[in-house]
Structure formats: C-alpha cells, structure tokens
Amino acid sequence: MGGISARNLRMEFDGFVAVRDVSFEVASGEFVTLLGPSGCGKTTLLKMISGFLTPTAGDILLAGRDVTRTPPEKRDTALCFQSYALFPHLTVMENLEFGLRQKRVAAADRKERLDAVIGNLDLSLHLSKLPNQLSGGQQQRVALGRALVMRPSVILFDEPLSNLDAKLRDQVRIEIRRIQRDFGLTAIYVTHDQAEALAMSDRVFVMNGGRIEQSDTPEDLYGAPKTSFVADFIGNANVLDAEVKSVNGAGIVELSTPIGLLRAACSGRPQGSKIRICWRPEHANLAATGENRLSARVTHRAFQGHFTDLHLNEGGADYRVQTNMPGIREGDTIAFSLRPDQIVLLETVA
Amino acid sequence: MTLKKWLLVLALLAPGLGLIVGLIGVAVYIAVAQSFGYYNLSGESGFSLDFWSDMLARKVFNRAVVYSIYVGVISSVLAVMLAYPLAIWLRKPFPGSLTIGAILKAPLLVHGLVAAFLFINVIAYHGILNQFMQGLGIWDAPKRLQNDRAAIGVIILQVWKQMPFALLLLTGAVQSISDDVLNAARDLGAGGFARFRKVIAPLTVSAMQAALIIIFIGALADFSFQVIAGPTNRQSLSQLMVFFKSGGRWNDAAVVGVSLMIIAILGSGLLAAVTRMTMRGRLA
Numbered sequence: 086m087g088g089i090s091a092r093n094l095r096m097e098f099d100g101f102v103a104v105r106d107v108s109f110e111v112a113s114g115e116f117v118t119l120l121g122p123s124g125c126g127k128t129t130l131l132k133m134i135s136g137f138l139t140p141t142a143g144d145i146l147l148a149g150r151d152v153t154r155t156p157p158e159k160r161d162t163a164l165c166f167q168s169y170a171l172f173p174h175l176t177v178m179e180n181l182e183f184g185l186r187q188k189r190v191a192a193a194d195r196k197e198r199l200d201a202v203i204g205n206l207d208l209s210l211h212l213s214k215l216p217n218q219l220s221g222g223q224q225q226r227v228a229l230g231r232a233l234v235m236r237p238s239v240i241l242f243d244e245p246l247s248n249l250d251a252k253l254r255d256q257v258r259i260e261i262r263r264i265q266r267d268f269g270l271t272a273i274y275v276t277h278d279q280a281e282a283l284a285m286s287d288r289v290f291v292m293n294g295g296r297i298e299q300s301d302t303p304e305d306l307y308g309a310p311k312t313s314f315v316a317d318f319i320g321n322a323n324v325l326d327a328e329v330k331s332v333n334g335a336g337i338v339e340l341s342t343p344i345g346l347l348r349a350a351c352s353g354r355p356q357g358s359k360i361r362i363c364w365r366p367e368h369a370n371l372a373a374t375g376e377n378r379l380s381a382r383v384t385h386r387a388f389q390g391h392f393t394d395l396h397l398n399e400g401g402a403d404y405r406v407q408t409n410m411p412g413i414r415e416g417d418t419i420a421f422s423l424r425p426d427q428i429v430l431l432e433t434v435a
Numbered sequence: 436m437t438l439k440k441w442l443l444v445l446a447l448l449a450p451g452l453g454l455i456v457g458l459i460g461v462a463v464y465i466a467v468a469q470s471f472g473y474y475n476l477s478g479e480s481g482f483s484l485d486f487w488s489d490m491l492a493r494k495v496f497n498r499a500v501v502y503s504i505y506v507g508v509i510s511s512v513l514a515v516m517l518a519y520p521l522a523i524w525l526r527k528p529f530p531g532s533l534t535i536g537a538i539l540k541a542p543l544l545v546h547g548l549v550a551a552f553l554f555i556n557v558i559a560y561h562g563i564l565n566q567f568m569q570g571l572g573i574w575d576a577p578k579r580l581q582n583d584r585a586a587i588g589v590i591i592l593q594v595w596k597q598m599p600f601a602l603l604l605l606t607g608a609v610q611s612i613s614d615d616v617l618n619a620a621r622d623l624g625a626g627g628f629a630r631f632r633k634v635i636a637p638l639t640v641s642a643m644q645a646a647l648i649i650i651f652i653g654a655l656a657d658f659s660f661q662v663i664a665g666p667t668n669r670q671s672l673s674q675l676m677v678f679f680k681s682g683g684r685w686n687d688a689a690v691v692g693v694s695l696m697i698i699a700i701l702g703s704g705l706l707a708a709v710t711r712m713t714m715r716g717r718l719a
Binding site for chain 1: 613615616618619620621622623624625626629633634637638
C-alpha cells in the first residue's frame with residue numbers, strides 16, 4: 086500500500102480556479118476526508134487524484150510515483166462513485182470481476198480475491214442478480230466490492246452514502262471503515278456531511294474556495310478550529326468579533342465582545358488586536374459558577390430530545406447555547422458561564 | 436378491457452395504423468396470391484407452384500438473391516460501424532457539435548436518386564475523381580469506376596445515405612449511458628476499445644439492432660442506387676422484380692417480391708440474433 090502526496094495542485098476551468106495550490110500528504114493506511122460545502126473543489130481534487138482530471142499545475146504522487154499525467158485506467162486507485170455506477174447489463178458477479186478481467190488477473194487469484202470480498206460484504210446471495218434487482222445498500226456494497234477486489238493502493242469515495250437513508254448510512258459507514266482497516270487501504274473520502282467526516286476519518290481536510298482551510302484530526306478540528314469558516318462548518322459554533330484588551334503572562338487574553346468582556350486561554354499572543362473568537366453552544370455552563378459569567382434573553386427555544394437548543398440575544402449579537410434543562414422558555418433571561426479554555430481564538434480581522 | 440373499450444381503441448387506431456395495416460395487408464395478400472398463380476393477368480388463374488419452381492431454378496434469380504443480401508449486409512454493417520464512433524464523439528456537446536451533427540444528418544434530406552447522380556458525376560470516366568488522381572500523378576489514365584462489379588459504388592451510396600439514420604438512433608442510445616458508468620469502466624482498467632466492447636455496445640444493443648435491421652431492409656430492396664450506380668452484369672431483387680413487371684409477367688414479379696419480403700424478415704431476425712449473441716459473448 087502507498088500514501089498520497091500532492092504538491093501545489095491547481096485546477097482551472099476557463100479562467101475559474103476550482104482548486105488553488107493545494108498541497109498535502111496522506112500516509113499509507115490513513116483515512117482522510119475532504120469536507121466542504123458544494124463548489125469548494127473537493128470532488129475536483131478527488132478527480133485529479135483518480136486521474137479523471139489533469140491538474141493545470143502541480144504534481145500527484147501515489148506510493149512515491151508521479152502519476153500526475155497517468156490516465157485512470159493505469160493508476161493503482163479505485164473510485165467508489167456517488168451513483169455507484171454499476172454496469173446495469175452485468176450481474177453482481179460480472180460487475181465484481183470486471184476490473185480483474187481487465188487487468189487479466191489469473192483465474193485462481195481472481196477466485197481467491199472474489200471469495201474474500203463476497204464473504205466480507207455478504208454478497209453471496211445476490212451474485213446472479215442484476216443491479217436493478219438490488220436495494221440501495223446492496224448496490225453500495227457491490228460498488229465497494231468491485232473497488233476492493235482490485236486491491237488498490239488508494240481507494241477513493243465520492244459521497245458514497247448520499248443516496249442512502251439515515252439508518253443504512255450509519256451501517257454502511259461503519260462497514261466502509263471496518264473494510265478500510267481490514268484491508269489496510271489508504272482512503273480519500275469526499276463528503277459535505279460533517280458528522281460523517283468526524284465519525285469516519287483519521288484526518289479531515291476542510292475545503293473552502295478551492296483551498297484546504299484546515300487539516301486536522303476530527304477532535305482537533307472540532308476543539309480547536311483555526312478559522313471562523315471551519316468553526317462554523319464543523320458542528321455548531323458561536324462566532325463573535327472581539328478586540329484584544331490585554332494579554333497576561335499566564336496565557337489569558339482579555340477580550341471585548343458584543344456580549345461582554347470575556348477571558349480566553351491563549352498559548353501565544355494573538356496576531357492582531359481585532360480577531361474572531363468562537364465557542365461551542367454545549368460548553369455553556371448554565372449553573373453559571375465559573376468565569377465569563379453572562380446573561381441573555383431566550384428568543385427561541387427548540388427541543389431536540391437529549392438537549393434543548395436556546396437562541397439568545399445580548400448586545401445585538403445572536404448566539405445559541407445547549408442545555409439539558411427543558412424547563413427554560415422563550416422570554417426567560419438565563420445566566421451561564423464559559424471556561425476560558427473553551428473559547429477559541431480564530432483569525433484576525435482586517 | 437371491455438368490448439366497448441376495445442372498439443374505442445380500434446376506432447382511434449383506424450385512421451393511422453389501420454390504414455397502413457390495411458394497405459400493406461392488401462399488397463402482401465395480392466403478392467402472395469399472385470406468386471401462387473392467382474390474379475394471373477395473362478393466363479388462367481388458379482393455385483400453382485410452377486412460378487416458384489421456375490424462379491428458384493433460374494440462375495439470374497439466385498444471383499440476385501445473393502447480390503441483394505450482400506449489399507444489404509455490407510451496407511448496414513458499414514453504416515453502423517461508421518455511426519458508432521461519430522455517436523460517441525458527439526455524445527457530449529462541444530462548440531460546433533450541433534453544426535457537425537446537422538451536417539452529418541444532411542444526407543437524410545437528399546433524395547437517393549439525386550445522390551446517385553451526383554456520385555456518378557464524381558466517379559465518371561471524365562469525372563472529378565479521375566481528373567484529381569491524374570492531376571496528382573497517381574493514375575496515368577482515367578479508370579472506369581462506374582457500375583463496378585463488386586457494387587462498391589452502390590455500397591458507398593447506401594452507407595452515405597443510411598449512416599445518418601444509424602447515427603440518429605445510436606446518438607440517443609449512447610447519450611443515455613451515464614458518465615459515471617463509463618468512468619467506472621475506465622477506473623477499473625478498461626481502455627477505449629474495451630469500454631466500447633464491454634459497456635457501450637451492450638448498453639446500446641437495441642439501437643444497434645434497430646439500425647442494422649432498418650438499413651438492411653432498405654439496402655436489400657434498393658432499386659434507384661442499383662439502377663444508376665450498380666453493376667451491369669447482375670441485378671438486385673427489386674430490379675429483377677421491375678424487369679418482370681415491365682414484361683407483364685406479374686406472377687414472376689410477385690415471386691421475386693415475396694422472396695424479398697421473406698429474406699427481409701429472415702435476414703432481420705438473423706442480424707438481430709447475431710448481434711445479441713455477439714454482445715452476450717462480450718458481457719463477461
């Protein structure tokens with residue numbers, strides 16, 4: 086198996102820059118997700134890795150070999166399509182062995198690979214069926230199996246779960262991750278679903294406007310976003326403009342914000358005096374026993390089952406907190422506190 | 436369905452389909468009946484197998500059968516073979532693709548006779564092609580290209596005239612194949628020809644069959660191209676039929692006409708079956 090290395094990748098379509106000078110490394114056996122809103126360039130980047138698009142500039146290396154201009158049929162990658170792209174005129178078995186026959190894999194080896202995948206994906210009952218006789222989940226498994234029998238260095242997924250219902254999506258998500266681990270595959274997974282990205286990935290590359298805005302583990306991405314875009318895109322976040330008032334030696338920075346004066350933990354000195362900050366709604370402590378005590382009026386309340394979402398307004402700023410106390414009603418004024426280490430300093434504001 | 440609804444359906448179909456079925460049915464009936472001795476305009480009418488036995492014993496008839504099948508099969512296969520790459524090329528719109536598509540389909544609007552005369556002008560003894568080849572120094576003297584014995588002229592005309600029809604059928608079928616399916620084949624290691632053989636051809640087999648059959652029937656029964664550009668030492672079935680009719684031998688003409696119909700039906704079935712079997716072999 087091999088890793089992926091991309092250096093200064095750029096893709097332009099008639100003057101429109103879809104991917105801007107993107108560089109990254111993916112280690113062998115790592116599961117990386119490209120996450121971002123529609124049009125951010127994630128599928129374009131995937132198509133460049135799979136060979137369906139040739140970058141305008143930059144290089145792609147698979148297992149150390151430059152494949153920038155190698156066509157897809159000659160790359161050691163396998164792509165799982167959003168639409169599954171099963172051959173409608175071929176049975177499940179014929180779909181599974183299509184690639185092996187193309188690569189002229191010997192019959193004994195072919196059988197061994199097919200048996201392993203058929204058993205692993207529980208497809209033995211469907212081998213003689215045509216794709217249109219299968220459910221969405223079964224089609225998904227065939228598409229996955231068709232890619233896995235090729236034993237590629239790199240497996241690529243283009244939003245493979247977007248056509249499945251929520252329950253099935255959870256099952257297949259776990260299955261994909263298990264298979265990726267079992268086969269030791271290097272995987273690149275494209276999605277715009279942040280929950281999917283956080284649940285599955287070793288690392289997540291958050292893309293915006295053709296750039297990788299931040300690449301980190303799911304935990305770091307959620308706990309320590311570097312920009313307001315990432316903070317807002319990954320989970321719920323209250324993003325506020327803030328002005329740095331002072332920084333003390335203990336790594337505490339005092340900030341003036343529209344909702345009041347806040348103290349935040351900071352490993353170094355902020356880059357500028359005007360910055361953005363964020364904090365997660367679930368970090369609000371409604372016992373209001375710690376630092377950064379605030380109060381605000383509830384403008385909207387949404388019961389979500391295991392928690393209640395409260396929309397607040399204070400000083401002209403709208404933000405939200407989450408609580409497991411369902412008794413709070415719209416119009417109530419609540420008090421809460423925030424720990425300094427739960428307030429994250431983001432980018433500077435020009 | 437109730438009887439009333441059946442009658443309603445039949446009444447609705449009657450002005451269009453009914454008329455066609457009626458007219459063709461009458462013509463087929465008369466032709467079959469005449470081939471067995473009925474409706475004899477120059478002798479006694481009555482059931483007879485003589486016209487069939489005499490015709491089947493004639494060398495000119497058997498040569499015409501072979502010749503017409505040859506022109507029909509070669510023309511249909513060549514037209515489809517040419518139409519496929521064009522349909523794949525025009526699958527995705529690109530600047531100018533509409534114009535190219537329209538130009539390629541233009542022969543559909545040109546009458547066969549006009550095309551045949553234009554073609555004759557080009558390949559005539561003192562025609563443009565001979566002058567051009569001599570001008571280039573490739574040929575020392577003009578060559579006789581007209582009415583060639585292998586019917587290459589007729590086949591060229593048939594392919595020129597019928598290819599746009601195949602293109603029309605195949606373009607729609609090829610366009611209906613999703614990009615993802617073709618990309619998946621590519622991703623799994625299939626090169627250009629393998630993608631055609633294993634994905635495009637099997638998924639467009641119905642359009643391919645329709646094109647082959649319709650072109651085969653048209654070329655099999657060709658008259659105008661054959662008369663103008665065909666070889667002079669052999670006749671097509673339709674030419675032979677007209678020859679008998681012109682001599683007032685309606686029963687002999689009917690035997691040729693019915694033979695033509697039988698060959699068209701059997702040939703079409705055979706072409707469809709061969710295509711399907713070939714594709715089945717390509718699936719795995």
